[in-house]
Amino acid sequence: MTGLLSRSVAACLATLAAITWGIATAQAQGSNFPPPRFVHFFGQTQGALYMPDPAVYPNPTTAMIAVHRVENRMHNDGISPLIDREMPKRGVAVLGLNTHSVNNEGAVDWEGKMPKDLKAAVEFLKKEMGFKTVVLLGGSGGGPNVAFYQALAEKGLSVCKGANKIVECADDPELVGPPADAIVFRDTHPGNPMNRLRSANPAVLNEDDAATLDDSLNPFLEKNGYNPKGCSTFSAEFQKRYFEGQSARMNKLVDKALKMKADMKAGKAFPVDDMPFVAHRNGARLTQLDRTVDGKTDKPRKLVKDDGSIVTDIVTTVRPCTPQIKDADATYGESVNVTVNSFLGPGAIRSKNAMTDIDHCSTNNSTFCMVPHITVPTLILAAQGHYFFHDNEQIFELSGSRAKDYAVIAGATHGMGNCTRCEGAPYKNTRTHFYDYIAKWLNNGYQPVTALK
Numbered sequence: 121m122t123g124l125l126s127r128s129v130a131a132c133l134a135t136l137a138a139i140t141w142g143i144a145t146a147q148a149q150g151s152n153f154p155p156p157r158f159v160h161f162f163g164q165t166q167g168a169l170y171m172p173d174p175a176v177y178p179n180p181t182t183a184m185i186a187v188h189r190v191e192n193r194m195h196n197d198g199i200s201p202l203i204d205r206e207m208p209k210r211g212v213a214v215l216g217l218n219t220h221s222v223n224n225e226g227a228v229d230w231e232g233k234m235p236k237d238l239k240a241a242v243e244f245l246k247k248e249m250g251f252k253t254v255v256l257l258g259g260s261g262g263g264p265n266v267a268f269y270q271a272l273a274e275k276g277l278s279v280c281k282g283a284n285k286i287v288e289c290a291d292d293p294e295l296v297g298p299p300a301d302a303i304v305f306r307d308t309h310p311g312n313p314m315n316r317l318r319s320a321n322p323a324v325l326n327e328d329d330a331a332t333l334d335d336s337l338n339p340f341l342e343k344n345g346y347n348p349k350g351c352s353t354f355s356a357e358f359q360k361r362y363f364e365g366q367s368a369r370m371n372k373l374v375d376k377a378l379k380m381k382a383d384m385k386a387g388k389a390f391p392v393d394d395m396p397f398v399a400h401r402n403g404a405r406l407t408q409l410d411r412t413v414d415g416k417t418d419k420p421r422k423l424v425k426d427d428g429s430i431v432t433d434i435v436t437t438v439r440p441c442t443p444q445i446k447d448a449d450a451t452y453g454e455s456v457n458v459t460v461n462s463f464l465g466p467g468a469i470r471s472k473n474a475m476t477d478i479d480h481c482s483t484n485n486s487t488f489c490m491v492p493h494i495t496v497p498t499l500i501l502a503a504q505g506h507y508f509f510h511d512n513e514q515i516f517e518l519s520g521s522r523a524k525d526y527a528v529i530a531g532a533t534h535g536m537g538n539c540t541r542c543e544g545a546p547y548k549n550t551r552t553h554f555y556d557y558i559a560k561w562l563n564n565g566y567q568p569v570t571a572l573k
Contacts (some may be wrong), residue, residue, distance in 0.1 A: 152176075153205055159215075161240040165233075167217040168194040169249075172208040182562060183213040183251040184304070185241050188262040189228060189312065189466065190221050196259075206551070210559040213251065217241050219265075226458045230268075230466035230485050231280060231289045238269040239297025246298060255302045255562070260534060261315075263308020263515075266300075267490035273299035275493045280484045286374060287465045287484065302497040302566060304558055307534050310511045311486040313469035314478065316456060321404035321449055322365025327373070330400035331450075337365050339404050340446040351441035352409040359413065359475075362406060366474035373399055374468045380460045397463045403454030407507040408442045414475070414510040421513060422527035423504070424553045428572045435528045438543040439505045487515055497523040497566035501554060503532035505539035505547075525561060525568040529554055 152175050156168040172180050184207055186193045194216040207214045219237045221227040228234070238256070245251045258266035271279045276296055280289035289295060309315055323333035339362065340346050345354035354362070377397055383389035407413045416436045423435050448454050458467065466485045471478040481489040491498070498521040502509035509528050516526035531547030533539045536554040538547040553572060560569050 153208060159244060161237070161244070162220075163233075164218065164220045164222055164227075165237045165240060166194075167215045167241060167244075169213060169215045170205055170208050171213050172211050177211040180211055180213050181252040182211070182255065183215060183245045183249065183253070184255045184257045185215045185217055185238065185245070185266075185300075186257045186259065186262065187217040187219065187238060187241070187265050188258075188260065189219065189234070189265055190223060190225050191261070192218055192222060193262070194218055206555040207558070210555060212255075212559070212562065213245075213249075214257075215241055215245060226462050228458075228462045228466045231287055232292075232295075234265060234466075235269050235272055235295045235297065238265065239294075242269075242298050242300060253301045253562075255304060256300045257304045257306060258308050259306035260309055261312060263305045264311045264485050264487045264490070266303055266305075267308075267487045267494065268484055269297065270300055270303060270496065271490040271493035272296050274495060279490065279493050282481070284470075284479065284482050285484065286378075286468050286470070286482055289484070299496065302562070303494065303499070304561075305487075305498070305500045305512065305515065306536065306554070307501065307503040307506055307508050307532070308487055308512060308515065309508050310488050310515070311469070311480075311483060312467050313483045313485055314474075314480075314488075316402060316467055317366055317370045317469055317471060317474045317478070318407070319402045319405045319454075320366045320369050320399075320474075321401040322362055322369050323404075324369060324401050327376075327399060337362060339406060339409060340449070346409065346443070346446070347441075348443050348446070350443065351411055352443065353412070354406060354410050359406065360473070363474040363476070364472065367471040367477070370468070370474075371470060374464070374470065377460050377464050377468065381464065384460070394459045394461045397456070397458055397460045399456040400452075401449050401454065402456050403445050403449035403451075405445070405507070408445050411437055411439065411441060414507060417510060417513050417528075419513070422569075423530055424527055424557065424572065425530045426547045426549050426553075428549065428553060430527070430569070430571055435504065435509065437504060437507070437509065438531060438539070439507060440539075440541040440543075488518055491515055491519045491521075493520060495520050495522070497521055498525075499558065499561050499566075500524070500526040501536075501557060502526070502528045503534055503536060503550075504528050504530050505532050505542040506534040508534070523566040525566075527557065527569070529557075 152173040160166045220233040256266035323337040470482040480486045500516045502512035532550035
């Protein structure tokens with residue numbers, strides 16, 4: 121506990137140091153940005169509100185909420201580096217929101233506290249600050265957050281209940297908050313459960329002895345297609361067995377966790393409310409080894425090129441292959457190390473094939489499951505230099521919004537930085553294009569963007 125507390129304190133101090141540094145630097149450069157306003161909602165849930173320069177935008181009417189399941193968002197996604205303040209300098213205020221489970225995966229209460237985090241933030245911006253328009257910005261794992269919140273806000277508790285759910289929401293009306301006015305997905309992923317599913321090494325024969333692997337499913341053997349020096353090439357037959365093996369392993373882990381939960385409820389296990397849940401070797405995503413796996417869009421899509429022009433074509437990934445994940449997969453850092461409850465709610469899913477046959481709505485932490493319920497304007501911007509842009513294309517197709525737009529930023533990393541190791545590098549303008557695209561979409565009444573110039 122002391123170690124966790126120290127890490128939490130260290131993370132908070134690092135955040136405050138970064139914010140202080142940003143304020144001091146901005147002041148030294150003569151910026152008129154006001155200092156951030158810090159807001160405490162409850163528990164660990166808190167935020168930092170960054171306003172535009174009042175001399176340029178005296179009465180801003182639009183605010184964004186940047187959020188993630190566990191990562192610090194008090195100086196990220198539109199406000200980092202702080203001296204840039206990408207969205208505030210374009211006239212949009214940004215509330216960087218830290219959830220109740222910031223820096224602590226084991227504390228995630230997906231069906232309980234997570235919607236209330238965003239509810240408090242939306243109500244603060246609308247009621248206390250008086251913003252006319254509130255936009256949710258879900259980057260990476262923040263995408264499932266905002267999708268879940270907005271689906272609840274628009275359709276109610278029915279979206280998170282049902283016999284197929286591994287974990288259902290309680291009959292708690294406090295989970296439902298006011299809907300946001302629009303959503304921006306930044307290279308979002310389809311949900312933490314799908315991430316775990318597709319990262320699981322299916323060659324693990326025994327969860328109690330993850331050092332021993334089944335050679336026929338080991339993605340790090342050259343006889344199976346692994347290339348230790350570059351991009352691997354896995355046969356269609358191996359891929360099918362691999363993805364089915366990932367599903368089989370995840371289904372077993374779900375069953376194990378459900379039994380542990382039932383034993384606690386029946387008084388057969390201790391502690392009586394929750395307990396540790398660990399699964400090793402979860403760093404074996406094939407997309408990181410073989411670029412043909414989820415390596416292109418299904419249809420011609422918009423690609424924002426580095427010169428700012430927008431072309432429409434089949435978009436192919438430029439991401440580098442990372443054969444070094446072989447070593448990482450055997451480390452503690454690639455283990456699932458949570459609790460029974462924080463595995464089942466935010467991290468478990470049912471499937472038969474990790475790529476093509478997934479019961480997306482068996483979990484509530486699923487962008488795929490939630491976006492069909494969402495009708496507000498939706499913008500989806502994906503990174504060509506990462507492995508989520510095909511998932512983002514599917515999210516676009518599934519979205520229930522009638523005012524939706526999707527584009528890929530050429531050469532962008534997952535965080536919308538310039539990818540230095542990607543094919544076609546150097547890229548110099550990915551960050552600028554990302555924020556310019558958002559601003560143009562908002563300013564033009566959510567119309568699809570066809571040109572940035």
